[in-house]
Amino acid sequence: xxxxxxxxxxxxxxxxxxxxxxxxxxxxxxxxxxxxxxxxxxxxxxxxxxxxxxxxxxxxxxxxxxxxxxxxxxxxxxxxxxxxxxxxxxxxxxxxxxxxxxxxxxxxxxx
Amino acid sequence: xxxxxxxxxxxxxxxxxxxxxxxxxxxxxxxxxxxxxxxxxxxxxxxxxxxxxxxxxxxxxxxxxxxxxxxxxxxxxxxxxxxxxxxxxxxxxxxxxxxxxxxxxxxxxxxxxxxxx
Numbered sequence: 001x002x003x004x005x006x007x008x009x010x011x012x013x014x015x016x017x018x019x020x021x022x023x024x025x026x027x028x029x030x031x032x033x034x035x036x037x038x039x040x041x042x043x044x045x046x047x048x049x050x051x052x053x054x055x056x057x058x059x060x061x062x063x064x065x066x067x068x069x070x071x072x073x074x075x076x077x078x079x080x081x082x083x084x085x086x087x088x089x090x091x092x093x094x095x096x097x098x099x100x101x102x103x104x105x106x107x108x109x110x111x
Numbered sequence: 112x113x114x115x116x117x118x119x120x121x122x123x124x125x126x127x128x129x130x131x132x133x134x135x136x137x138x139x140x141x142x143x144x145x146x147x148x149x150x151x152x153x154x155x156x157x158x159x160x161x162x163x164x165x166x167x168x169x170x171x172x173x174x175x176x177x178x179x180x181x182x183x184x185x186x187x188x189x190x191x192x193x194x195x196x197x198x199x200x201x202x203x204x205x206x207x208x209x210x211x212x213x214x215x216x217x218x219x220x221x222x223x224x225x226x227x228x
Contacts, residue, residue: 043115043201043219044154087154096167096208097144097217101154 004088009106012082018075020105022088025069032093033064035073037084038104044087047073078109113137115204115220123226129190132223136183136204142166143185144217145177148199157200160185161208189225197227 005023012018024033034049048055048062050071055062061074075082087104116135124130136143144167145157156169160179177187183204189196203217 043222046216097142097159097205098156098167103153
């Protein structure tokens with residue numbers, strides 16, 4: 001699976017959009033981008049995934065650049081409950097369910 | 112519906128002992144994966160079971176083993192415990208193994224916190 005690079009930490013004001021970047025410059029054509037988050041003392045939670053088109057669900061939006069070398073997870077109106085570590089994972093979808101977690105980005109949403 | 116359950120939630124063992132952790136997946140889910148989380152190494156994949164067969168295995172010594180039963184419940188065992196095995200052990204379940212649709216979404220349990228003294 002391709003390696004990802006994320007900032008170690010970010011702050012965001014409550015109610016504002018949180019934009020979390022992820023670099024995956026070595027991604028190959030059959031690899032998907034997945035985002036999970038882990039709220040303190042809980043197991044990780046799936047957020048969204050995509051291949052090359054932008055995706056949106058009730059939790060977030062995923063913007064993938066045209067060359068697919070980077071992506072951005074957008075939480076449109078961050079709340080205090082969105083404070084968590086966010087993981088960007090790149091993997092081949094058909095290769096089982098193994099997830100390779102990096103260090104992630106620790107997002108702190110402040111009032 | 113009920114989420115992924117893991118038992119026990121907390122466990123204290125001493126070096127050299129062995130331990131068995133249990134995971135009950137969401138009803139209907141056939142894939143169970145196990146992860147170890149430590150402050151130093153982060154979240155690391157241990158192994159995945161699908162329909163009672165190990166499908167993937169992470170880079171862990173043979174002291175770490177697992178199995179899955181016909182009802183999809185899974186257990187992992189760690190023998191000859193070492194201090195470095197102290198960690199949060201997480202289990203995740205999903206409907207199938209692999210795939211590109213949302214059916215591949217993995218649901219994590221709350222974890223078992225193992226302390227080795």
